[in-house]
Amino acid sequence: MNSDDEQFIPLFPLPLVLFPYMPLPLHVFEPRYREMIHSCMEEKKPFGLIRAGANGTSWAGCLAEVRTVLQRFDDGRFDILSFGIQRFSVISFDTSKDYLQAAVRPFRDAEQPEVEPAPELRETAIELFMEFARLNGRKVSQKNLNKMPDEELSFMMCHGELFSLAEKQELLELRDTRLRLNRCATRLSDGIDQRVKLSQVEKHLKGPSLAELQKLLN
Numbered sequence: 001m002n003s004d005d006e007q008f009i010p011l012f013p014l015p016l017v018l019f020p021y022m023p024l025p026l027h028v029f030e031p032r033y034r035e036m037i038h039s040c041m042e043e044k045k046p047f048g049l050i051r052a053g054a055n056g057t058s059w060a061g062c063l064a065e066v067r068t069v070l071q072r073f074d075d076g077r078f079d080i081l082s083f084g085i086q087r088f089s090v091i092s093f094d095t096s097k098d099y100l101q102a103a104v105r106p107f108r109d110a111e112q113p114e115v116e117p118a119p120e121l122r123e124t125a126i127e128l129f130m131e132f133a134r135l136n137g138r139k140v141s142q143k144n145l146n147k148m149p150d151e152e153l154s155f156m157m158c159h160g161e162l163f164s165l166a167e168k169q170e171l172l173e174l175r176d177t178r179l180r181l182n183r184c185a186t187r188l189s190d191g192i193d194q195r196v197k198l199s200q201v202e203k204h205l206k207g208p209s210l211a212e213l214q215k216l217l218n
Contacts, residue, residue, distance in 0.1 A: 006091065009045070009063070010036045011100040013052035017168035018062040019155035020084045024049070025070065029077040032098035037080065041066050046085055048104060051169055059090045060173045063106065084155075087172060109151055109177045122150060125181050128188035129157055135195045151177045157184035162191060 012033060018024050028037050040047050050061030063085040070079040088104040095101075126145050133140040145153065158171045158180065174180050 006103055006105050007088075008094075008101065008103050009048045009088075010040065010097075011048045011050050011057075011061070011093075011102055012036070012064075013050050013057050013100060015052055015165070016049075017051050017165060017172055018049045018064060018084045019159050019168075019172060020062060020086055021152045021155055022084045022159045023067075024064065024082045024084065025079060026082055027077065027079050031076070034076060034078070036099045037066065037078075041069075048088060048102065049082075049084075050090070050102075051165065053165070057093075057100075058169055060087065060169070061090070061104075062087050062172065089173075107175065109180075110175045121178065121181060121185065122153070125153070125157065125185040125188065128185055128192065132188050132191050132195070135192060135199075150181060154180040154184055157181070157188070162187045 012026075016024075028034050036047065039045075046063040046065045048061050049064045051058040064082040065085055067081045067083055070081055072078045086106045086108070088106045091103040091105055093100060093102045126142065129145065130140055130142055145156075148156065154177055158168060162184070163171065171180055171183065
């Protein structure tokens with residue numbers, strides 16, 4: 001079967017958004033979802049993670065595969081590590097089982113070779129991401145970022161705390177790599193400005209350091 005053909009899959013509705021290439025640890029405790037995940041592992045088939053919220057279930061999500069079982073508990077619960085594979089849109093939902101299922105159609109970003117992300121946009125986004133990580137005390141490998149294809153790079157930047165759940169859902173459904181990467185760069189730039197201003201406020205509230213006071217007295 002072609003990966004873009006219509007598929008029938010079990011769904012795991014959760015209040016989050018998963019992107020392709022991204023890891024997601026899950027604690028599976030409800031009996032119906034334990035059954036669902038066990039079936040997926042036995043048949044080596046993916047499940048669909050779809051955002052559930054106050055306004056209902058989204059009509060687009062991300063296929064996920066179970067990479068490993070991290071821990072099993074005596075009462076039947078277990079922890080797994082899953083990874084996003086590919087996005088999908090829901091054609092129709094099916095409620096015939098205890099857990100939700102759906103007919104879905106996977107999709108990718110539109111092929112637009114004439115408007116591929118310009119090198120400067122990619123470089124700017126990576127530089128901003130590195131600076132944002134540094135300001136937040138995190139270490140990121142620029143070498144690994146440079147190796148990522150544009151689509152994967154954009155998903156990785158969407159994955160963190162930069163965007164709200166509603167914004168993440170919108171970015172998941174977006175089929176334009178350049179636009180997604182541009183939105184990430186803009187949000188990173190805003191985040192850096194806010195972090196710098198916050199650092200200045202924190203420094204002001206703490207007052208001068210001992211070394212600074214000594215300089216003033218000398």
